[in-house]
Amino acid sequence: MTSETRKFRVATSKKQRKSGKSFKIIFPASIYDQITGQFKAMEAQKLEGYALAMCGLKTDLSDNSHTYLVKKVFIPEKGNLIEHSSVSVTPSGEYLEKVLAEAGESNSAIIEIHTHVDAPAPSFSSVDLENGIDNGRFLKSCRIRFGMIVMGSEGLSALEYDGDSDSLRVPEKASIAVMTRHGLKTVLPVQKPGATEPLAEVYDRQVRLWGSQSQRRIEATTAGIVGLGGTGSVVLQILSRIGVKKFVLVDPDDIEESNLSRLPYAISTDVGKKKVKVAAAHLKKVNKNAEITSLAGPVADFKDKLKACTVIFGCVDNDLARLTLNEISLRYFIPLIDTGTEIFVTEGSLDEMGGQVRVVIPSVTGCLECGGLIDKEQAAMSMLSQEERNILAAAGYVRGTDLTPAPAVMTLNAIIASLAVQEFVDMMTERGRPDYSYLIYSGRSPIIDRLSLERCDTCPNCGSRGILGAGEEKKQSRACLKMISEEPGTP
Helix, strand or coil, X not given: CCECCECCCCCCCCCEEECCCEEEEEEEHXXXXXXXXXXXXXXXXXXXXXXXXEEEEEEECCCCEEEXXXXXXXXXXXXXXXXXXXXXXXXXXXXXXXXXXXXXXXXXXXXXXXXXXXXXXXXXXXXXXXXXXXXXXXXXXXXXXXXXXXXXXXXXXEEEEECCCCEEEECCEEEEEEEECCEEEEEECCCCCCCCCCCCXXXXXXXXXXXXXXXXXXXXXXXXXXXXXXXXXXXXXXXXXXXXXXXXXXXXXXXXXXXXXXXXXXXXXXCCCEHHHHHHHHHHHHCCCCEEEEECCCHHHHHHHHCCCCEEEECCCCHHHHHHHHHHHHHHCCCEEEEEEEEEXXXXXXXXXXXXXXXXXXXXXXXXXXXXXXXXXXXXXXXXXXXXXXXXXXXXXXXXXXXXXXXXXXXXXXXXXXXXHHHHHXXXXXXXXXXXXXXXXXXXXXXXXXXXXXXXXXXXXXXXXXXXXXXXXXCCCHHXXXXXXXXXXXX
């Protein structure tokens, strides 16, 4: 990204520093197809490909990584270019100002992406580095984070501008991933077969079903389980048995005696203990090498912990928690598998029993809100104190409190939990399946209906002006917006 209004150049030999961080950029599949299609067309004409990606940011202090979540890509047309050849691309200053104004308004980072002709695994040129320092300084003045990628068909190189040291930081490793119906898939650098450690014999029978590569994906998963009641407890059991080793467990509750009939990880001596602690101890019995983060509290308190997950299972009993999980999923490009069960009884006679599994894949499917799957009134009820809920329950307005406990049975929980984990397995094994994301199980029939959650462009969450890929929240810079939107010379 260069501009005729900014010609300052610096020596680059001392302007690169190793950062020790990892760099990842995640594209929605549709945007990645758009950008790679354009780059292939440019390659055929022996021209450099060029684009600007507007991104949200996700940081993970545990592994010192930066992940950029692509919200939108800008590919300049011929009329917006001052120069375009086999060795350089120069967009106009007017075009850049429009892009930066939108990035500033949405608190987004800018990642410059380009190609080198006939370079399947390219590195930055000296001109790239000089422009990178120049552009990084300029965007720092706009309070916009800046990074660079040069990509080819087999590999990539990446840099991040560090305003504190006025240098381009070289990540320890860099990759590009795409959000697909099967979850995240790394596309660059191209993974080449190599020697790997043998898989544990305990997984032999399932490897015969879905193969060693899928098993390794399962074992590399960090699974968030929010809600360790009836459904969540069975999800926990199955995941630990098929090979998942890393867990983030969230639940605020203690184990009660009435829970014991449907919590397979708990026994009578666990009554009064935190569910997350007892569940973690059980996981260690299944696999002593399991890595577990136990969080005893409401999910809204632990958004920062859950953003490190590969997949999140929502096994909650209220729509306030679902709203929070929906937000986390969309902000950070994390697939969410939401579950729910319900039993209707009249005077001791069963009317109906069943449950649902809703799969939210950010940028691919619709979300829980645009699918009409969150009851805002119920979510509001969840914000009331226990005393306030009990008053309403006594008047017949609220089910599922101490005064109106909802029926529950482990058989139904196990069915819904198994369907939910099967959706996860299908993601990891990349099984070809019909295009659905919503399962409704009716226990009286019994039947399973399959529906699709379609994205709604006006949805305040996953729509074009929503929080999809927004990443971490930060304060908006009004001064920056004014500066980059004004015409040059405006007083």
